[in-house]
Amino acid sequence: MxxxxxxxxxxxxxxxxxxxxxxxxxxxxxxxxxxxxxxxxxxxxxxxxxxxxxxxxxxxxxxxxxxxxxxxxxxxxxxxxxxxxxxxxxxxxxxxxxxxxxxxxxxxxxxxxxxxxxxxxxxxxxxxxxxxxxxxxxAVETCSGDTSYALLSLQDEPLTSSLLSNFMSLGWRAEGEGSILMWLKDSHGEDFEKDSDLEELPPLPEGINNARWQLIKLRHTAGVFPSDLYQHLRAYRSSALFYDCDGRESCLIERSVSDLLMEHPEPLEQDTDSVKVMLHAYKWVHDDQTFEQLCFRIKELRLPVSKLMQLIYSFTIEWNRLFKAVQTDDVKLPDTFTSWRDAENWLRHFRDMASALSGSLQLNPEVNGSILTAVKIVHDELDCPLFAIDVAKRVNLSRSYFSQCFKEIVGFSFNEYLRKVRIDKAREYLEQTAKPIVWIAKQTGYEDEKYFSRTFREQTGMLPSEYRQRHKMR
Missing domain, CATH: 3.40.50.2300 (Response regulator)
Structure with missing residues (x-):
């Protein structure tokens, strides 16, 4: 059936x-x-x-x-x-x-x-x-040796025909589309090359990019069909391999056949949400300990790569929205990460970029986090009355120290930044909607339409109505 x-x-x-x-x-x-x-x-x-x-x-x-x-x-x-x-x-x-x-x-x-x-x-x-x-x-061809090797593509890309031929000539076995290769030790006896640690290794042709391929030593393969071993390797590559390649492994990862079959439960929704909260809290951007905790937590959960990409993508969208006024270019995310070491390296690179926004003032992580929180308050509460003294109190800084640190990190005083973000948002409304100007004024924190129009003209050289008309003509 x-x-x-x-x-x-x-x-x-x-x-x-x-x-x-x-x-x-x-x-x-x-x-x-x-x-x-x-x-x-x-x-x-x-x-x-x-x-x-x-x-x-x-x-x-x-x-x-x-x-x-x-x-x-x-x-x-x-x-x-x-x-x-x-x-x-x-x-x-x-x-x-x-x-x-x-x-x-x-x-x-x-x-x-x-x-x-x-x-x-x-x-x-x-x-x-x-x-x-x-x-x-x-049925007539099972692995007789207890140890085998596999070479797995981290980017799911098959070998070129010439390189595949080189592998085959050296005794490697290609399955499927050629992104997984196997070396069955029993088929080749004991004639291996040896590395400096006397670890037996199969021969590799020239032209292999180690950043794109991972060598796996497989234990307990005796009696396993090569086709079954291939299926186990394919399942392993699509899940656990991503996190096993964390930058701390040697050139060789050692796993048993039972390790390949081990299933990792899907993370609970509340666990995924906790990682999301950590990402958007920004403390990890300036605090080393919090950053290590974040990385450990993500790796421990073994989030599917697609979910990991979604989490980091939503974070970059939020970051670009908050710092659009002060950063030269938007933060870009690659189409995908090939391994956990790629993801962690990207997060470290992001931290370096974020630190560059902090200027020359030497601030502790708590102060940096407070200023980032203040920036978020500006964007999230744009339609509300906002004053530096109140925001400083909310982020646990004195009024004067808050003003000093905000300008050093963001590049504008609090009031300058608030006005810039409000006018930038008003531009978006004028370009992308047909909402009345009085509505746009209130949405960007201006109760008085005339005061809004005057401020808008000071910043752009045009009244809101003129700006909208010019945009329509483009």
Whole structure:
């Protein structure tokens, strides 16, 4: 019996497919449904699924992204695409990623399901036969040595054909797309190179960038099928390897096969929220101990890389918003981190950049944190009356010392900075909305529209109405 999971954000579509299709006639059984890609992945973690039927256009996680993940983490699960409109660009992308078929929902409405389901069932049967043949073949080839090696790409990039040939000539074994290579010690006897610590190492060709590849020594591999070992390595690379590469490891990471199979539970929401609070508290920017605590906490939680990127991205957006008036360029975040050492190095580099904003005044971390808090107050309470003496009290500094430190760090006096942020926000409202000027004045902390207009002209050389008109003409 083929176990089926249906993924579609339209509940009626899911219920219709489950209720009205003759699944058993084609040797199929619907074992689950999901409204988006994330829930589908959660279901796959705990249930056997032979056929995933997924829509392409969904919130939270698109069908294309779901297919990409499933092909990597669940390679034996067949995938068929559900689509309302025959968008061939998306369909072709899905097929390129490994989907075995696509189903236009209108075909099912017209009761063409017999042809569609017969085709899918036939293709799954073919894949199962190939898998069976592969199992029969591998039965005669298991690892006889208790130690093996693997070389894993940190950037999920396959080798060039020439470099792959060099690896193969040295006895390495490539699986899948070539981003994971294995050296089975039993296939090569004891003829290894040795490093300075007398650690046996397999030969590596010239041209390998150590920053992009990680060498793994595998223990207890005797009796393991190479294809199974490859699947374990792929799962390890997609999760634990990121945090194992922390800059403190040697050129060689040593793991047992059971280590590769170890699962790390998804962090609880409250734990993720606590890290977010630490990030946005800014104390870690100037306090070494708090920074080390933050890094330790993130690594301890082993947040999925996508969630880690989201957390840091939201922080950079907030930082750029707060310091737009004083920093030359926005803080940029890379598309992704390849390892934890990359993420930690980026955070350290950010701290260096933030320290440069602090000027030449030698301040302790608490004072730096107080000024950052004051900057945040300005942005968060822009529509409220704000006075330096009150803000100084809120951040536990005297009025005079607060003024001195604020100007040294931010580059403007508190009142100058407040006025600049308010006028910059007023510009945005004038450019991007059709809100009345009196409304814009109140949203930026000016109860008197005339006083607002006069201040705006002093800062920009134009009245708000003139500024809006000029922007429209561009």
């Amino acid at each position: 083929i176990h089926v999971l249906i993924v579609d954000d339209d509940k009626l579509v899911r219920k219709g497919l489950i209720s009205y299709m003759p699944w058993e006639s084609f040797g199929m059984k619907v074992v689950g449904e999901a409204a988006n890609g994330e829930r589908a992945l959660q279901f796959l973690q705990e249930n056997r699924v032979d056929l995933l039927m997924t829509d392409l256009a969904m919130p939270v996680m698109s069908g294309i992204e779901l297919i990409r993940i499933v092909r990597k983490e669940y390679p034996n699960t067949a995938i068929a695409v559900l689509t309302l409109h025959q968008d061939f660009e998306y369909i072709q992308e899905a097929l390129r990623l490994g989907a075995i078929d696509y189903i236009a929902k209108v075909e099912l409405e017209k009761e063409h399901f017999k042809e569609v389901f017969t085709r899918i069932h036939s293709r799954i049967a073919e894949e199962r036969q190939k898998h069976k043949d592969s199992r029969d073949y591998r």
